[in-house]
Amino acid sequence: MAPLEPWEKVLVDNEVYPQTVHGLIPCTECHGGVQTLDKEAAHVGLVANPSEDAETFCGECHPNVVAMEENSLHANLTGYWTVLDARSSPAGHEALEEMFGNHCASCHATCGECHVSQPVPVGGGLIDGHIFNAEPSMTRNCTACHGSRVGNEFLGKHEDLKADVHFRQGRMKCVDCHTGHEMHGQVSNCEECHPGPESAVLPPPDHRYEGVQTPRCETCHMNVAVGDDILMHQQHGSTLSCQVCHSVAYTSCDGCHVSLSEQTGNPVFKTEGSYIGFFIGQNTRKSFDRPYDYVPVRHVPVARTSFEYYGDDLLVNYDALPTWVYATPHNIQRNTPQTESCDACHGNAEIFLTADKVYEEELIANQSVVVDVVPGSVTEGVTPIPDNHQEYIVCKACHEGGGNVPGMPNTHQAYTDENCLLCHGGSAVASDTEAEETP
Amino acid sequence: MSQHKYLLSLTFAILLIALGLSGCGQAELVSAASEAEAPLEAQVAAAPAEDDLGGAAVPDGLAEDEGEALPEEAEPDYCLQCHSDQETLMAVADPEEETESESEGEG
DSSP states (O other): OOOOHHHTOOOTTTTTTTTGGGSSSSSHHHHHOOSSSHHHHHHHOSOOOOGGGHHHHTTTTTTHHHHHHGGHHHOOOOOHHHHHHHSSSSHHHHEEEEEEOOOOOOOOOSHHHHHBBOOGGGGGGSSSSTTSSSSSOIIIIHHSSIIIIHHHTTTTOOOOOOOOOOTEEEEEEEHHSSSHHHTTTTOOOGTTTTSTTTTOOOOSSTTSSSSSSOOOOOOHHHHHHHHHHHHHHHHTTTTTOOOHHHBOOOEEEEEEEEETTTTOEEEOOOOOOEHHHHHHOOOTTOSSSSSSEEEEEEEEEEEETTTTGTTTTTOOGGGOOOOEEEOOOOOSSSSSSSSGGGTTTTGGGBOOOOGGGGGGGGTTTTTTTTSSSSOOOOTTTTTOOOGGTTTTTHHHHHHHHOOOOSOOOGGGGGGGHEEEEEEEOSSOOOOOHHHHHHO | OHHHHHHHHHHHHHHHHHHHHHHHHHHHHHHHHHHHHOHHHHHHHHHHOOOGTOOOOHHHHHHTTTTTTOOOOOOOHHHHHTOHHHHHHHOOOOOOOOOOOOSOOOO
16 A cells, blocks of 8 residues: 555545535534634644544444444454453553553554544545545555455465455455444344343353354355255365365464664564464364364464563463464465365375474463374275266265275265165275175 | 403403503514614615605516525635645645654564
């Protein structure tokens, strides 16, 4: 996103804006200042970003939205404190609050920073001549902040990695999945809080991967939810998150350290490294809504010494949370390296987060994520399917090729339909000897 | 009984007169105030009717405008005036100090 010139940031569209609803409100009613041609005098008492006080300036006309603002992660930044609290102790909170104020607090978004201007952390500036857009701009609002991971993945900015199919072919924007309800901290439907009888009320989720999945792939891909003819959806639908098979490599970051510049006093960060990779780990947030055994995991940039500029050992409970976390990469493809064959994952230790891929000092923190035993190969030693069985596409998923297949093994109970049983019997095969006896 | 009736009639008559007088007074007050506050409107209102002009022709426009409020002159919006003029903004905008970021790596 190219930075705006200073004049460009405050240029108002004099033809269209006055015709809009917000254009009927005198400038000084929201921005303060004085009506005069003298620049200095005009800007006395100026309120550059009125929606920092949303209740006063937005709430009169948008009471429903403003009332829920305290639940919006864009406004309350609760996610930061969820992890800071877990990894620290009360003794370090004062220093962490100072750190938070210098480095994290500016990352919030006011109403205006999504609907009328670019976010302040990326330089600010009016987007469309002060016209209020109900739908934020994908690149000038959403990915202006969520750029280094989500934006680069979704828009295909990593070399040799295609853009997310939802963008590349569907021309979808962030708001097509992430609705205003989600952005504003509102629930989008009653069932998010009331899953069953009147008395059953869920406590508010305390993590973005708690509670009902919103957005949820199956909302659009309903055929997957109700059961389509794709064998792997039936086989893995409840054990793998959609992204395990349908996302490609994504960014992880290591060792972010924050400080204040000695020259300017401005906040500064330095990350030790960022890299592209794809890693399947154990799902540490298993629940009714996310029953998966495995999910993609991404390394978050925290380090034990991330905040040492503000004090020693502030993250005294560093091991309380994993540093490899549940991820939902935004680079979905129908066909990925994982979908090429069963053994693209089965028996392929490279794509699993095994202990050897975790920093030694983070092994304890990540013991719930690390995959101890990689699921074994499903085709190794498997007799290939004979040439005259080419119509059995379900079998071919693993038994591509030719040759004889023994009786139905114990692991194949799901495939014991009449087509297979007709020839291969219903009894489990214990050994190769038995297999030879089977037609 | 007839004396009582007479007294009632008299009281009613006095009340009617008093009401009538107070009504006239209000009308006069309102009229005076209007004249003082809006002399232009009062002049238009007090302008002689067509008959009073002795049959002189009245310009169409004046006849149509008769009795309507004159439009108020809109105050100029200096904010919009300046902030919609690219050249003015370019001339008066404070240059932004370019500070090289000391941050390193992905944010």
